[in-house]
Amino acid sequence: MKAWLPSLLRLALVVLLIAFVTNPGWFEPLLKPLTENNAPAIYNQGSLLTLTLLHLRTVLIATVAATIVAVALAILVTRPAGAEFLPLSRSLVNIGQTFPPVAVLALAVPAVGFGEKPTLIALFLYGLLPIFENALTGLTTLPGNVMEAARGAGMTGWQRLIKVELPLSAPIILGGIRLSVVISLATATIGSTVAAKTLGEVIIAGLLSNNLAFVLQGGLIVAALAVLIYDGLSAIERYTARRMGQETGE
Amino acid sequence: MIEIEGITKRYDATTVVDDVSMVIEPRTVCVIVGTSGSGKTTLLRMINRLVEPTAGVIKLDGNDNRSLPGYELRRSIGYAIQGHGLFPHRTVAQNIATVPVLLGWDKDRIKARVDELMTLYQLDPQAYGPRYPHELSGGQQQRVGVARALAAEPNVLLMDEPFGALDPIIRTKAQEDLLAIQKRFGTTIILVTHDMEEAVHMGDKIAVMDAGKLVQYAKPEEILARPASAFVETLVGASEKPFRLLSLGRVRDAVEKGTAEGEAIPGDASQRDALAELLWSGRPALPVKGDDGKPLGRVTVDGLVKRAARPA
Numbered sequence: 001m002k003a004w005l006p007s008l009l010r011l012a013l014v015v016l017l018i019a020f021v022t023n024p025g026w027f028e029p030l031l032k033p034l035t036e037n038n039a040p041a042i043y044n045q046g047s048l049l050t051l052t053l054l055h056l057r058t059v060l061i062a063t064v065a066a067t068i069v070a071v072a073l074a075i076l077v078t079r080p081a082g083a084e085f086l087p088l089s090r091s092l093v094n095i096g097q098t099f100p101p102v103a104v105l106a107l108a109v110p111a112v113g114f115g116e117k118p119t120l121i122a123l124f125l126y127g128l129l130p131i132f133e134n135a136l137t138g139l140t141t142l143p144g145n146v147m148e149a150a151r152g153a154g155m156t157g158w159q160r161l162i163k164v165e166l167p168l169s170a171p172i173i174l175g176g177i178r179l180s181v182v183i184s185l186a187t188a189t190i191g192s193t194v195a196a197k198t199l200g201e202v203i204i205a206g207l208l209s210n211n212l213a214f215v216l217q218g219g220l221i222v223a224a225l226a227v228l229i230y231d232g233l234s235a236i237e238r239y240t241a242r243r244m245g246q247e248t249g250e
Numbered sequence: 251m252i253e254i255e256g257i258t259k260r261y262d263a264t265t266v267v268d269d270v271s272m273v274i275e276p277r278t279v280c281v282i283v284g285t286s287g288s289g290k291t292t293l294l295r296m297i298n299r300l301v302e303p304t305a306g307v308i309k310l311d312g313n314d315n316r317s318l319p320g321y322e323l324r325r326s327i328g329y330a331i332q333g334h335g336l337f338p339h340r341t342v343a344q345n346i347a348t349v350p351v352l353l354g355w356d357k358d359r360i361k362a363r364v365d366e367l368m369t370l371y372q373l374d375p376q377a378y379g380p381r382y383p384h385e386l387s388g389g390q391q392q393r394v395g396v397a398r399a400l401a402a403e404p405n406v407l408l409m410d411e412p413f414g415a416l417d418p419i420i421r422t423k424a425q426e427d428l429l430a431i432q433k434r435f436g437t438t439i440i441l442v443t444h445d446m447e448e449a450v451h452m453g454d455k456i457a458v459m460d461a462g463k464l465v466q467y468a469k470p471e472e473i474l475a476r477p478a479s480a481f482v483e484t485l486v487g488a489s490e491k492p493f494r495l496l497s498l499g500r501v502r503d504a505v506e507k508g509t510a511e512g513e514a515i516p517g518d519a520s521q522r523d524a525l526a527e528l529l530w531s532g533r534p535a536l537p538v539k540g541d542d543g544k545p546l547g548r549v550t551v552d553g554l555v556k557r558a559a560r561p562a
Contacts (some may be wrong), residue, residue: 149335151300152408153348153398154325167339244339 010231017224021049024217031213041213043202052221055198058116058191059184062123067177073225074135075161092134096125101187105194119191119198126187127180134176138169171241178233185226189218251276252297252406252438257306259292266292268462269306274455276311276405277436279429281453283443283485289462290442296407297440298327310406310445325349328407328437334395334416336383342368342394343379349402367397370431396428400435409441413448425452446485450474450494458482462486470498475561492558497522501538504557505547510535517546525554 020027024042031041042048073089076082101122108118142165150164166173192200199218212250252274259267267289276505284290295301297308299320309316315323343364350360365375365383371393383391392412399407412428413421429452432439443449449456450470457467458481466478474495477483478511486494501524502517514537515524528551535550 055351096531143335143338145331145335146337148331149337149395150298150396152298152324152329152331152335154321154323154352156321159352164337 013224013228015226021052021218021221022209024048027217030140031217034213034216035211039211039213043205045212046197046201048202048217048221051197051199051201052225055185055188055200056221056225058119058196058198059123059181062120062184063127063177063181065120065132066124066127066180069124070111070131070176071135074132074139078136079157090133091219093128097126097129101126101190102193105190111195114195116191116196118194119188119196122191123184123187127184130179130183131173131176134179134221135169135173138172139165142168152224155230168244171237171244174233174237174240176197178230178237181233181246182226182230185222185229189222251311252440253307253309254293254297255307255309257293257296257308258297258304259289259301260304265462267296267303269463270326270459270464271306272457272464272467274438274440276438277434278454279439279441279445279452280455280457281441281449282457282459283446283449285314285444285461285485287461288335288459290459291410293481294410294440294442294482297406297408298324298329300324306342310325325352325402326404326406328399328404330396330399330407330409330412332411334383334391334415334494336391336398338383341380341382342373342386343375345383345394346398346401347397353402355402363401363403367400370399370434371427373397387417390422392420392424393427396424400431400437405438407437409439411443412441413443419502428452446487446490447494448558450498458485461507471495471561473500474500493525495561496520496521496525496554498559501549501559502540502546504549504553505538506550508535508548509545510537510548510550512536514539514545515549521549521554521557524549525551525558528554 028041043051052236067248070093073093077086077089104122104125105118108121112118112121146164146168147160150160155163188196188198189200189203191198192204199222201217202218202221206216206218254270254272257270258265258269270289270293282290283476284441292301295312296303297315299315310327318326337348340348346364346367347360348498350363350386353361364379368375368378373390373393378386378390383394386394392415396409396412399409413424416424425448428439431463441448441452443452450473453470455467456470456473458465458473458478460479462480465472466482468478474486474491477486497520499521500517501515501519501521502525504521505517510533512531512533517538517540524536528534528549534552535548537548538546540546
């Protein structure tokens with residue numbers, strides 16, 4: 001396969017996605033055959049662009065919060081003083097993952113009301129585990145002689161963390177964030193069951209009115225976003241790994 | 251001067267270093283040699299307090315090494331380890347500048363020092379400074395590791411098997427470079443190794459450790475001539491002793507009057523090399539030349555063989 005082909009495919013996908021969310025009308029003839037009884041082929045209860053941006057915003061906020069908490073937790077339990085909290089924090093984060101997001105939504109709504117908030121809570125809890133696990137792996141598998149040299153050079157614990165441990169584990173932590181983002185992108189659609197403004201709204205509207213075109217366009221936009229973001233974060237990860245002097249084997 | 255007084259390190263029931271006392275004179279090279287598990291690395295790591303002793307005191311120029319916080323103490327002591335431990339995400343220049351940056355030197359002073367050390371270690375600062383460690387050969391990485399340890403002009407340099415990962419040819423060169431730099435800066439070096447050859451070659455004094463105890467601490471000649479125990483004897487290698495003794499002496503010190511045929515050997519070469527050359531070429535004598543190329547005299551097989559005998 002030619003080296004430029006993947007880049008070309010990515011570019012085509014970006015162009016297609018932007019065209020679709022900004023001018024969905026252009027694609028009406030394509031989706032029309034999927035509708036029945038002269039139903040609309042393009043979502044007409046709100047702008048697709050706005051929904052896409054709100055969807056991304058929800059995922060972004062939840063991921064940033066999950067990253068901060070998960071990385072802070074991983075740092076804490078890999079310090080000598082926090083080592084005894086390692087099993088506890090592991091099980092806490094695991095519970096966050098085993099709880100179905102729908103159940104979190106159901107429990108959160110009475111507490112914080114309908115809208116974006118319960119969705120953020122569900123995504124946050126769901127996103128913690130991959131980031132925490134990866135941060136833990138990164139921080140506990142640092143090369144021993146490099147850490148020895150950092151101590152021997154007279155770095156304080158804080159300096160070792162900032163100057164050596166975090167930069168060297170950055171590629172692995174980024175891998176966790178990437179997984180978390182992709183899970184959140186898909187899971188966020190469920191948030192629309194509790195009135196969060198996400199692309200799930202389009203899918204749910206399609207299911208309620210038996211309109212396959214709505215379901216498909218909602219699903220496709222989410223899928224395209226996931227593929228592109230996964231790809232982009234992978235590239236950043238590879239770049240960081242190279243910067244950290246690690247061979248990626250590619 | 252480094253005074254180690256009654257240093258003991260215990261982990262639960264096991265005693266790793268057992269009541270070791272020794273004095274290391276300033277501007278000398280002290281080699282600690284022993285088998286693995288003898289406690290030699292632990293002893294070294296207690297000098298810069300990477301390991302805290304269970305009992306005993308270590309004084310650096312008269313000051314207890316616990317009078318400073320550990321990290322400040324370590325910034326004043328050079329530390330080089332096996333497999334160099336270079337920071338893979340930092341350039342060669344940034345690696346060397348590690349301790350000066352921690353000490354808050356200004357930029358110009360750091361750059362001048364980094365350039366000086368790189369030049370000293372035959373690495374062009376322009377070409378190698380911006381590279382990353384994984385772009386260097388093993389020998390170059392090792393040199394950068396030592397340069398990093400020397401960057402903040404420490405009086406004391408601790409080295410834990412610094413040449414362990416190098417192939418024999420690069421290793422000899424690295425040892426020569428280190429001795430040259432030690433002479434230039436007057437650094438006190440404490441080097442840990444399991445290689446008696448390296449110990450005899452590098453050390454002004456050798457400390458032999460066995461099972462946590464300091465078995466013998468003496469000049470190399472003394473260790474070779476009068477090993478304190480059967481363990482030291484084994485470590486020295488009975489069949490190697492005469493050759494190790496010869497390797498300590500320079501050809502210029504064994505010169506006799508007279509002339510000989512053939513290629514001259516430089517006065518700086520070791521007596522062991524001279525004997526090897528004589529035996530290999532089947533000649534009874536070799537001419538010796540000084541640094542300026544002028545003939546100094548000759549060395550003979552008989553003369554060298556006498557020198558290889560056990561000292562009185």
